Amino acid sequence: MRRKKFREIEVSSLGLGCMRLPKLNPDNEAIDFERAQEIVDYAYEHGVNYFDTAYPYHGGESEVFVGKALAKYPRNSFYVATKMPIWEVKSEEDLDRIFAEQLEKTGFDYFDFYLCHSIQDGNYDAYVKYNVFDFLQRKRDEGKIRYIGFSFHSTPELLEKVCSAHKWDFAQLQLNYLDWERQNAKMQYEILKKYNMACMVMEPVRGGALADLCPEANDMLKQVHSDKSIASWAIRFAASLENVMVVLSGMSNMEQVRDNVATLTDFEPLTDNERDVLEQAKQAYIKKDTVPCTGCRYCMDCTQGVDIPKMFKIYNDFVMTDNKSKFTDEYENEQGKSNLCVSCGICARNCPQHIKIAENMTKISDLYQKYVNKTKN
Numbered sequence: 001m002r003r004k005k006f007r008e009i010e011v012s013s014l015g016l017g018c019m020r021l022p023k024l025n026p027d028n029e030a031i032d033f034e035r036a037q038e039i040v041d042y043a044y045e046h047g048v049n050y051f052d053t054a055y056p057y058h059g060g061e062s063e064v065f066v067g068k069a070l071a072k073y074p075r076n077s078f079y080v081a082t083k084m085p086i087w088e089v090k091s092e093e094d095l096d097r098i099f100a101e102q103l104e105k106t107g108f109d110y111f112d113f114y115l116c117h118s119i120q121d122g123n124y125d126a127y128v129k130y131n132v133f134d135f136l137q138r139k140r141d142e143g144k145i146r147y148i149g150f151s152f153h154s155t156p157e158l159l160e161k162v163c164s165a166h167k168w169d170f171a172q173l174q175l176n177y178l179d180w181e182r183q184n185a186k187m188q189y190e191i192l193k194k195y196n197m198a199c200m201v202m203e204p205v206r207g208g209a210l211a212d213l214c215p216e217a218n219d220m221l222k223q224v225h226s227d228k229s230i231a232s233w234a235i236r237f238a239a240s241l242e243n244v245m246v247v248l249s250g251m252s253n254m255e256q257v258r259d260n261v262a263t264l265t266d267f268e269p270l271t272d273n274e275r276d277v278l279e280q281a282k283q284a285y286i287k288k289d290t291v292p293c294t295g296c297r298y299c300m301d302c303t304q305g306v307d308i309p310k311m312f313k314i315y316n317d318f319v320m321t322d323n324k325s326k327f328t329d330e331y332e333n334e335q336g337k338s339n340l341c342v343s344c345g346i347c348a349r350n351c352p353q354h355i356k357i358a359e360n361m362t363k364i365s366d367l368y369q370k371y372v373n374k375t376k377n
C-alpha cells in the first residue's frame, strides 16, 4: 500500500470510510459486524492505516463499530478520524458532551484526525458561534486530538473564508473526475494547496456512480484496461493528485476492498493517454443526465416515507440503460415511491449535493406514468 508523509506521520493512500459498511438488513442502518470486521481486517492487513467515521454514520453505530473492530490492533498502528456534528450542538457545553460521548463509544483515548463535519453555508455560522475551532484547539492541547480539519460541501468562496479564518491541518473534499470542474473540486483543491492544508478525498467514486458508467463509457475504459475495474479509474484520478493524502472509499463488500487495495498497492498515476480516454468516457456519461445523488442519505427520513436515494438509483439506472420495463418494475416494488412526495422541501436543506429533490421526485413520478402503460401492455 502506498503511504504518504503527513506532518510527522505516514498515512496510507487508501482510507476506509465507515459510512457504507455491510448492513444486517437493507432497510435499516444496523451494521453486520462480522462482515464489516472482515473488511477492516483485510484493509489493515494490506496496509490501510486511516479509518474515517462520524457521529451520525449508520445511525450512530459506526463509531462503536470502529472502536471494536480496531481494538485488537496496537493503537499507534492506525489513525482514526471522526467529526463534530454541529447540527446536534445547541450550546458550547454540547461540544464537550458530544466529544466525550465519541471517546466513550469508540473506547479510544484520543482521535488522530478530528473534523468539523460537513461545513456548508447553512451551518458555518454555528461553527463560529459555538467557537468550535477554539474547542478543538483545547482538545489538541489536552492530547485528545492530533490534527484538526473539516469536511466541506459548499462553494470555493466559503472554502476560502474558512481556510483563512484558522490554521487547519487538513480538509476533506468531495473530489472525483466528474466533480473536478462541474462542482469546482479543482478550485477547492487549489485553495487547500494555497493554505498548505492536506486534502483528504471523499466520494472519489461518487457514491458508486463512477464504478459503473453507461455502457459506452465503460467500453472505452475497458478497451484500455480490460482487467481493471471502472472504479479503479476514479481511485487513480484522485490518488494521482500530489496534495491528496488519503482517498477515502466507503466500502461495503470484500470485492470493493480487494479492488481498491490492489489499485493503491504498486500505484501508477494516470498517464496523459489515460486522462484523454477518461475525459471521453466522462463526456459520454455526462450526456446521460443522471441525478448527482451519492446515496449519503443525509436527506432522510422523508416525512412522507419516500426513499429518496432509492428513487434516484432507480431513475439513474434507467437513464443509463433505457430499460423501461425494469424501471417500472423497480418503481412498483419500492415502498417509498416518489409520488408520495408533497414538495415540503425539508429534505433538500440537508443535501450536500444541492439537488432539487422535490422537482426530481415529480419528474420520476411523471416518467413512471409515461411508461407504465406502454411496458405493461
Ligand code: SF4
Pocket: 301, 302, 303, 304, 305, 306, 308, 340, 341, 342, 343, 344, 345, 346, 347, 348, 357, 358, 361
Ligand atoms: S420534499 Fe418530498 S421527498 Fe423531500 S421530505 Fe418533503 S415529501 Fe419527502
Ligand code: SF4
Pocket: 292, 293, 294, 295, 296, 297, 298, 299, 300, 308, 309, 312, 350, 351, 352, 353, 354, 355, 357
Ligand atoms: S439526495 Fe442528496 S442528501 Fe439525499 S442521498 Fe442523494 S446526495 Fe445524499
